[in-house]
Amino acid sequence: MNASDLVHAARRLRKSPAFAATAVGALALGVGVSSAVFSIVNGVLLRPLPFPEPDRLVMITREGDVSLPDGRDWRPAAPAFESMALFLRSWSLDLTGDGEPMRIAAAVVEPEYFRVLGATPQLGRVLVDEDDRTGAPHVAVLSHALWQSRFAGDRGVLGRSLVLSDEPATVVGVMGPEFDLFGDEADLWIAPAAATPFFAQERGSNNFDAIGRLKPDATLARAQAELLAVSRTLEAQYPRTNRGKLVVPIGLADFLTGDVRPVLLALLGAVLVVIAVSGANLASLLLARSAARREELAIRMALGAGRGRLLTQVLAEGLLLAVLGGGLGLFCAWATQDALLALAPADLPRQQAIAIDGRVFAFGATASLLLGLVFSAVPALQVIGSDPAAALQGAGRGVRPVEHRALGLVVVAEVALAFVLLAGGGLLLQSFRALSGVPLGFEPRGTLGGEFSLPRSRYGEDREKQTRTVAAMVAEARALPGVTDAAYTIAAPLDRRGGLGGTVLFQEPPPLRPAAGTGARVRLLHGDYFGTMGMRMVEGRAFDANDRAGSEPVAIVNERFARQFWGERSPLGARVAYRDFHDGTPFFMTVVGVVADVKGITLGAPDFRTIYTPYEQRRVDWQAWGNLVVRTAGDPEALRRGLQEAVWRVDPQLPLARVYTLADRVAEHSARERFSALLVLLFAGVGLVVAVQGVYAVLAFLLEERRRELGVRLALGARALDLARIVAGQGALLAFAGICLGIPLAVAAGWATTHVLFGVTWTEPFAYGAAALSLLAVALLATAVPALRAARLDPVRALRSE
Amino acid sequence: MSEQHALITLEGLTKVFYTDEVETHALSGIHLRIEKGEYVAISGPSGCGKSTLLSILGLLDSPTAGTYILNSNPVQSLDLSQRARIRNREIGFIFQSFNLIGDLTVFENVELPLTYRGMAASERKARCGEALEKVGMAHRAKHLPSQLSGGQQQRVAVARALVGKPSVLLADEPTGNLDSKNGEAVMDLLHELHRGGATIVMVTHDPRFARHADRTIHMFDGRVVDESEIASLSA
Numbered sequence A: 001m002n003a004s005d006l007v008h009a010a011r012r013l014r015k016s017p018a019f020a021a022t023a024v025g026a027l028a029l030g031v032g033v034s035s036a037v038f039s040i041v042n043g044v045l046l047r048p049l050p051f052p053e054p055d056r057l058v059m060i061t062r063e064g065d066v067s068l069p070d071g072r073d074w075r076p077a078a079p080a081f082e083s084m085a086l087f088l089r090s091w092s093l094d095l096t097g098d099g100e101p102m103r104i105a106a107a108v109v110e111p112e113y114f115r116v117l118g119a120t121p122q123l124g125r126v127l128v129d130e131d132d133r134t135g136a137p138h139v140a141v142l143s144h145a146l147w148q149s150r151f152a153g154d155r156g157v158l159g160r161s162l163v164l165s166d167e168p169a170t171v172v173g174v175m176g177p178e179f180d181l182f183g184d185e186a187d188l189w190i191a192p193a194a195a196t197p198f199f200a201q202e203r204g205s206n207n208f209d210a211i212g213r214l215k216p217d218a219t220l221a222r223a224q225a226e227l228l229a230v231s232r233t234l235e236a237q238y239p240r241t242n243r244g245k246l247v248v249p250i251g252l253a254d255f256l257t258g259d260v261r262p263v264l265l266a267l268l269g270a271v272l273v274v275i276a277v278s279g280a281n282l283a284s285l286l287l288a289r290s291a292a293r294r295e296e297l298a299i300r301m302a303l304g305a306g307r308g309r310l311l312t313q314v315l316a317e318g319l320l321l322a323v324l325g326g327g328l329g330l331f332c333a334w335a336t337q338d339a340l341l342a343l344a345p346a347d348l349p350r351q352q353a354i355a356i357d358g359r360v361f362a363f364g365a366t367a368s369l370l371l372g373l374v375f376s377a378v379p380a381l382q383v384i385g386s387d388p389a390a391a392l393q394g395a396g397r398g399v400r401p402v403e404h405r406a407l408g409l410v411v412v413a414e415v416a417l418a419f420v421l422l423a424g425g426g427l428l429l430q431s432f433r434a435l436s437g438v439p440l441g442f443e444p445r446g447t448l449g450g451e452f453s454l455p456r457s458r459y460g461e462d463r464e465k466q467t468r469t470v471a472a473m474v475a476e477a478r479a480l481p482g483v484t485d486a487a488y489t490i491a492a493p494l495d496r497r498g499g500l501g502g503t504v505l506f507q508e509p510p511p512l513r514p515a516a517g518t519g520a521r522v523r524l525l526h527g528d529y530f531g532t533m534g535m536r537m538v539e540g541r542a543f544d545a546n547d548r549a550g551s552e553p554v555a556i557v558n559e560r561f562a563r564q565f566w567g568e569r570s571p572l573g574a575r576v577a578y579r580d581f582h583d584g585t586p587f588f589m590t591v592v593g594v595v596a597d598v599k600g601i602t603l604g605a606p607d608f609r610t611i612y613t614p615y616e617q618r619r620v621d622w623q624a625w626g627n628l629v630v631r632t633a634g635d636p637e638a639l640r641r642g643l644q645e646a647v648w649r650v651d652p653q654l655p656l657a658r659v660y661t662l663a664d665r666v667a668e669h670s671a672r673e674r675f676s677a678l679l680v681l682l683f684a685g686v687g688l689v690v691a692v693q694g695v696y697a698v699l700a701f702l703l704e705e706r707r708r709e710l711g712v713r714l715a716l717g718a719r720a721l722d723l724a725r726i727v728a729g730q731g732a733l734l735a736f737a738g739i740c741l742g743i744p745l746a747v748a749a750g751w752a753t754t755h756v757l758f759g760v761t762w763t764e765p766f767a768y769g770a771a772a773l774s775l776l777a778v779a780l781l782a783t784a785v786p787a788l789r790a791a792r793l794d795p796v797r798a799l800r801s802e
Numbered sequence B: 001m002s003e004q005h006a007l008i009t010l011e012g013l014t015k016v017f018y019t020d021e022v023e024t025h026a027l028s029g030i031h032l033r034i035e036k037g038e039y040v041a042i043s044g045p046s047g048c049g050k051s052t053l054l055s056i057l058g059l060l061d062s063p064t065a066g067t068y069i070l071n072s073n074p075v076q077s078l079d080l081s082q083r084a085r086i087r088n089r090e091i092g093f094i095f096q097s098f099n100l101i102g103d104l105t106v107f108e109n110v111e112l113p114l115t116y117r118g119m120a121a122s123e124r125k126a127r128c129g130e131a132l133e134k135v136g137m138a139h140r141a142k143h144l145p146s147q148l149s150g151g152q153q154q155r156v157a158v159a160r161a162l163v164g165k166p167s168v169l170l171a172d173e174p175t176g177n178l179d180s181k182n183g184e185a186v187m188d189l190l191h192e193l194h195r196g197g198a199t200i201v202m203v204t205h206d207p208r209f210a211r212h213a214d215r216t217i218h219m220f221d222g223r224v225v226d227e228s229e230i231a232s233l234s235a
């Protein structure tokens, strides 16, 4: 093949722009979608972890995690490991002094952590063993992100002193941007000895994970055996804390992606289907075209053109299509990558590794070349492979009926597939909409919240000071311009922690005893929380200014609590207490109100049974964290800064962490449903386009093949409409057959995936009806062009082609 | 014969094809009258415009200029659907390559013009039987064209052309794809139809077949010429 072949091919394509556009479109679609999805599979499953010899990295897991002393006993007992480190993924600290106070996420890691991962710093040094000695000066290694945002990438940051929750620490190093094993976005790394004494040498204080690097010759099985032995030893030695605690090593890659692997492999399967189907379509388009070109090829052969020469010509065209279509597809995949990832649920692992890298590019390029070359060669080979006389004779007669039928079947299958995807996407979309539309019990619009934690170093166990500070912050927040209401709560709605968990005591046994015991969440409040959240009082009253520290203890229960213990009766006046959360003697609170349930934890599940009590009336001194929430008539986003400043007016050292709007929180909670609906609809869109192309190609092919017959019919007095009807009838038949085949498949698929649907059942007729209608509509569209062309057929020309 | 018996009158009929900036004058000012019941042969060298003339006579194509009067009606500038109607009722086509539709049986092929006319099934059946009888193919009504010989296929094509009782049969080299024996048979059939009153316009360059016709029109380079002129033109 040389340049002139390509020029020639380009000229031929330019002569039939409709064909060229459709073929390039078919390729671009197939390559684009499959590359986009492949980039996810590649990033999550295939790309090696960004550490040297990642295959030797092993997560050492134990149910309920591990304490520092236990983990440190593993090390000498497991010689299969070259190195091993304990680490705590995220520990919140307040970073103060030297700029605005902010709440940061520190990873607390043994210095060996860096050795295990083989990680080197971008600047300065990583942690060393000396940093983890008791009494050693505290040091910290910064993340690239924190270094950039807080220190503007200043290289002079080394040696600077930070204040971390009131403890000084010196910056000794900065890591590169890639260093984020779990996607935790840790801001800095400190040694256990530099963290608060909370992680003291206590067995049973199980806060740590462990990671190890196997020796080059060690196997996972050997590590497993060694760890099992040490588990048994520890169990015998410390039965109170270590009973039944078995240690299991899992390869790091498996650990990270084990959950999503089957889903991603299924996606990869779907991608292969997309490729195969785009290939089939390209082939049918080319077949339609080659029916017209067959004669030309046959004549060239009769004139003595070598087969190699002809094949080269055809391949040049295929190559051109592959480059154009593949290039366009890869470009679209690259251009839409960020948008796609932005919609990915937060729990998709290794998202930071998803990109159009060399491997994705190679995948896309290979797919396009394969599609372009193979499928352009196949129809041509039929002519080229036969002897010239037969080819010339067969040229006018078109294609054998077998090919015809095969082509029809492919298109029917395509339509069926598109139907299944559309119906499935419709069900998921409805499921997502149902989830988005569930009554929340609160009004997310206009609300903004932020989390804080009063540090022990300054607030200690001074309950009165804590209460004063919380009240002052609420008052400052309420005074912000645009804010109509403000409150404190230990847990705002849709917080997976949902408050403190505890057991309830009743002074008088309530009329009902739910089977699930007497557990309930406790949510402490200050200010008009129900008003701020837009929650409805069902009965009784809300808290007010008279519910103070010394006054009569009161409680408000949620509806679920009331119904489960009192049924239709009123709980007002009943007296309840916590078994825990007091200074020794349980105290009884009078129920003064019932408030409507909210979506407390997730959108799909009902809230816990809950008792709300005034923050002022708590009887513990350690409860000094929670959320400051406000309601505004305007845009809550505009209040982010103001809310933080309100806090600083009370305590200039206190950062607000994770400022959120409840509207965002609601959206996050349906992100998974949204993403799966999106993915399936994406595939459905592809399926739809593919079906349209398929129907179009078959009809174009049919038109090409039956041109002469249609000419004869015209000569016999058929009207333009009669011809259009023949073509359109074929299109309708294909679509109808595809939908008929698709319905049982889609119903089966809906039934099989019923557990992921929310608020919609697999029998939902809307999804199927919409799928059928949209397919019929697009089939009609695909039919229009060939039918119009049939109607405009010039009988003289059609009959001349003898 | 009087003016009112003229089935076809062409005056100054011209056809120009424009392709790739080249003008081809396929027909240049044809004057022609064909009476009802006449059997006319058109002959001339390849490319002289015979097929083009036949396409225009059959209303498959329209002239660039000139008038065409068929059955006393000017038809040179009708719209598509009117032309389809006239084609269906007044014209019967016989092609060189038979052009039977492969998916349809012999009977269905013959029935097609009547179907397009919207005729009732029972009447269609009777008419088709009659037409097939006429060409001696009634016993093959249920066959597919591929199961017939070339001569048989052309006889079916003739049946299809005459089943609608058209005013004129147009045949473009109907024996071109047949051996001489089968060619003769088809010619005999046309002759017989003519004797039964059919008007036939047939393109042929075989003088043996032209003999069957009442008269032969000679064409050269898009024009009708005298037989005597031919000699001098081709000299």
Ligand SMILES: Nc1ncnc2c1ncn2[C@@H]1O[C@H](COP(=O)(O)OP(=O)(O)O)[C@@H](O)[C@H]1O
Binding pocket: A797, B017, B018, B019, B024, B025, B026, B045, B046, B047, B048, B049, B050, B051, B052, B053
């Ligand atoms: N559709 C067309 N486009 C361009 N030229 C045409 C077309 N049809 C016929 N011609 C030209 O018109 C002339 C007459 O053609 P035709 O009527 O087929 O001749 P004949 O049937 O006598 O061999 C030829 O020169 C032919 O090339």
Ligand SMILES: [Mg+2]
Binding pocket: B050, B051, B052
């Ligand atoms: Mg001709």
